Amino acid sequence: MPAPAKGSQQRTALISVGAAIVLIAVKLGTGLATGSLAFLAEAAHSATDLVAALLTLFAVRVAVRPADDDHQYGHGKAQHLAALGESAFLVLVSLVIGFLAARRLADGGGHEIEVAWWAIAVLGFVIALDASRMVVSHRASRRHGSAALAANALHFGSDLAGSLAVLVGLLFVSAGYQSADAVAALVVAVLVIAAAVRLASQSIDVLMDRSTAESTAAVESALAAVDDRFLVRRIRARHAGNSHFVDLVVGIPPDAAITQAHATADEIEAAVERQLPNTDVMVHLEPIEGEGDLRERATVAALSVAEVREVHNVRAMRTDGTYELTLHAKVPGGQSLEEAHDTADRVEDSIHRALPELARVHTHIEPLSETDDAVRPQSDKVTADRKAIDDLALRHTGAEPLGVSFRDSAAGRIALVTVAVPGRKSLREAHQIAGRIEEDLRRERPDLADAVVHTEPAREEGPTG
Numbered sequence: 001m002p003a004p005a006k007g008s009q010q011r012t013a014l015i016s017v018g019a020a021i022v023l024i025a026v027k028l029g030t031g032l033a034t035g036s037l038a039f040l041a042e043a044a045h046s047a048t049d050l051v052a053a054l055l056t057l058f059a060v061r062v063a064v065r066p067a068d069d070d071h072q073y074g075h076g077k078a079q080h081l082a083a084l085g086e087s088a089f090l091v092l093v094s095l096v097i098g099f100l101a102a103r104r105l106a107d108g109g110g111h112e113i114e115v116a117w118w119a120i121a122v123l124g125f126v127i128a129l130d131a132s133r134m135v136v137s138h139r140a141s142r143r144h145g146s147a148a149l150a151a152n153a154l155h156f157g158s159d160l161a162g163s164l165a166v167l168v169g170l171l172f173v174s175a176g177y178q179s180a181d182a183v184a185a186l187v188v189a190v191l192v193i194a195a196a197v198r199l200a201s202q203s204i205d206v207l208m209d210r211s212t213a214e215s216t217a218a219v220e221s222a223l224a225a226v227d228d229r230f231l232v233r234r235i236r237a238r239h240a241g242n243s244h245f246v247d248l249v250v251g252i253p254p255d256a257a258i259t260q261a262h263a264t265a266d267e268i269e270a271a272v273e274r275q276l277p278n279t280d281v282m283v284h285l286e287p288i289e290g291e292g293d294l295r296e297r298a299t300v301a302a303l304s305v306a307e308v309r310e311v312h313n314v315r316a317m318r319t320d321g322t323y324e325l326t327l328h329a330k331v332p333g334g335q336s337l338e339e340a341h342d343t344a345d346r347v348e349d350s351i352h353r354a355l356p357e358l359a360r361v362h363t364h365i366e367p368l369s370e371t372d373d374a375v376r377p378q379s380d381k382v383t384a385d386r387k388a389i390d391d392l393a394l395r396h397t398g399a400e401p402l403g404v405s406f407r408d409s410a411a412g413r414i415a416l417v418t419v420a421v422p423g424r425k426s427l428r429e430a431h432q433i434a435g436r437i438e439e440d441l442r443r444e445r446p447d448l449a450d451a452v453v454h455t456e457p458a459r460e461e462g463p464t465g
Helices: 003-034 037-063 077-106 117-144 147-174 180-207 213-224 258-275 294-303 337-354 383-397 427-444
Strands: 231-240 243-252 279-287 310-319 322-331 358-367 403-409 412-422 448-458
Touching: 003 037, 003 117, 037 077, 037 147, 037 180, 077 180, 117 147, 147 180, 213 231, 213 243, 213 258, 243 258, 258 279, 294 310, 294 322, 294 337, 294 358, 322 337, 337 358, 383 403, 383 412, 383 427, 412 427, 427 448
Parallel strands: 243 279, 322 358, 412 448
Antiparallel strands: 231 243, 310 322, 403 412
């Protein structure tokens, strides 16, 4: 948490401590001077608020500590532990006050109470102070998302209601109804108990990791805004202090590469954090089993063999009423032929287990290419290669290439070509055009080690005036 936010929370808690001390002194002195049980009940109420404020100050200082080796989820629950302790203390004191008020009522409420003008003035001061500190704590709790400060605001609100009840009771006492003071004390006790039960319920929910409907709805909304490339299998959300923790189990296509899977997880995390700020998101990815066509399922089965690094050119064929499959698999180039052959056998076994409907599997094992050091050749060294590329692009696409560059590596010269193909053509047609350019270029310029042709949709020319 930034230092300014931490300091602001602590200042709010310190103000609450000071206000509680002032109110205890004022209410206790007035209650003893007038003999009002309601005033003494309010003094006890303020004493509980002093305890609450001290616990809040402690909780805020502890909760803002960053996560460490012993508390890897942070210290946010310290606020809720403090709030639970506060609520238990409030209930205990309120029961004592209620018992005393009930006994006074049973005795006929005959205890003499002196209602002086200054007692009414004290109540006016108390009401104004209760209202101001309730507003300050409520605003601070919303600004910082602090459960402890929210608990303080709740206490101060019950203080305000209790002070108003005492005022009404004293007015009735001054009109000759002595039992009104005990009734006011009972009202204060009930208000405090209600507030304490509510506070305890909220704190227990957090400490028991109860998921809130609001946080779950926010996560579901964030996931719906992404797309349908994945299947959400489980959502778990909880919160502590002003932080949320979300765990997701997401199913992804079985043939997704690890980089694709990682990018999907990042996208999901970012979407949830935008919808539910200050959230720690953990995404667990699982393959979606039993889905996809023969090629996708065969790719997944081949990649399950540890030595296989890459699978491509997977082709499924139907021959004489049976299915067979061919594929290319890349393995580390340091393997011996015997080791590579053993890998190919295990690839075929894995595919047969996953796809028993296949009659035959033909595997072509290739060494995984390593990184080559390459340089850009000077332009006067590639004139003939460039002319051949321009001619071939014009022949097959009707236009010169959009871009041509070369790299000289230990394996030889590599041509990188970008051509424009009408966007309305199918991907298959575009691929065939690129393939024909590559084949013709290798035939016309056999000194080239490789040619890679990239296709882009050509811009459609609109009608002219």
